[in-house]
Amino acid sequence: MRINVKQIGFLTLFVLLILMSGCKTGRKVTETRKTVKMETEMIRRVLEQQIADSPIEIKCSGKARTGEQSINFQGTIRIEKDQAVWVSLRSGIGIEIARVLAEPDSVWINSRLLRIKEKGNWKLLEEYSGYPLNFIAFQGILLRRLFSWNTDNPDRLLDELRYRPDKDGNWIFALPESGSGDDKSGVGFRFLTQTPGYRIESVDMINQDNDIIGRVFYQYDENGFIKRISIKGAEKSNDIGLDMDIKSYEVIPDLDISYKKW
Numbered sequence: 001m002r003i004n005v006k007q008i009g010f011l012t013l014f015v016l017l018i019l020m021s022g023c024k025t026g027r028k029v030t031e032t033r034k035t036v037k038m039e040t041e042m043i044r045r046v047l048e049q050q051i052a053d054s055p056i057e058i059k060c061s062g063k064a065r066t067g068e069q070s071i072n073f074q075g076t077i078r079i080e081k082d083q084a085v086w087v088s089l090r091s092g093i094g095i096e097i098a099r100v101l102a103e104p105d106s107v108w109i110n111s112r113l114l115r116i117k118e119k120g121n122w123k124l125l126e127e128y129s130g131y132p133l134n135f136i137a138f139q140g141i142l143l144r145r146l147f148s149w150n151t152d153n154p155d156r157l158l159d160e161l162r163y164r165p166d167k168d169g170n171w172i173f174a175l176p177e178s179g180s181g182d183d184k185s186g187v188g189f190r191f192l193t194q195t196p197g198y199r200i201e202s203v204d205m206i207n208q209d210n211d212i213i214g215r216v217f218y219q220y221d222e223n224g225f226i227k228r229i230s231i232k233g234a235e236k237s238n239d240i241g242l243d244m245d246i247k248s249y250e251v252i253p254d255l256d257i258s259y260k261k262w
Contacts, residue, residue: 042170043146043161045198046191047154050145053081055255058142060229062244073097075244077142084257085139101257104135137189141216144200144226148174149187169194169201176208187213199224225249 058077072092087100098111108119122133140147162173176188190204205214219228232241
């Protein structure tokens with residue numbers, strides 16, 4: 001079967017970017033409306049396990065897929081928290097697929113392969129992908145942090161998050177926003193954590209009907225270091241996803257994210 005390079009390149013770029021893609025109707029989240037206010041001690045313990053706000057550089061390799069089509073890629077991701085995320089993706093044979101510079105209120109996309117060079121707000125990526133996009137969620141998933149659609153500020157999260165334990169572990173909910181406008185997306189998040197450790201094991205993206213619309217899984221090594229991030233659609237019938245193997249995940253205090261690298 002001939003691979004559509006433009007389509008699969010687009011897949012690699014946007015599956016990585018949205019990190020919340022899947023199908024628009026999915027598996028139900030049960031009993032989310034019965035959750036109770038999360039105990040302050042529980043959320044504090046999870047927050048304590050989060051990495052510091054220092055600049056991060058992630059080097060990775062992996063595979064993106066949609067249906068029977070797939071592509072291997074190499075990537076570098078640089079994150080300056082709350083300011084910018086810079087992404088460079090290359091094919092397995094070294095051809096650059098795309099560069100992305102994402103900031104809280106704007107996104108640059110530059111891809112010679114896909115013949116794209118555009119700047120816009122996060123609505124630009126929503127127009128391309130069909131899914132609501134948000135800098136806080138994009139950054140939070142890459143950094144494995146708790147967040148809601150509107151914030152990852154620990155003090156605000158103490159008020160916004162909800163908690164429900166079950167046999168699988170401790171579920172922490174950032175419930176979907178309602179209404180309309182730039183601050184309202186109808187997207188919520190459900191984090192699975194385990195004790196002891198209190199690290200985030202997975203994130204489910206949920207809509208206002210409590211459907212799971214996408215899933216992110218984290219795998220750690222025996223020392224607790226992140227080794228893989230996987231993104232999957234909510235249903236097997238929608239075979240879209242990405243497996244990203246982490247080669248390095250480093251704090252670099254003097255990391256430079258600038259337009260010169262763009």
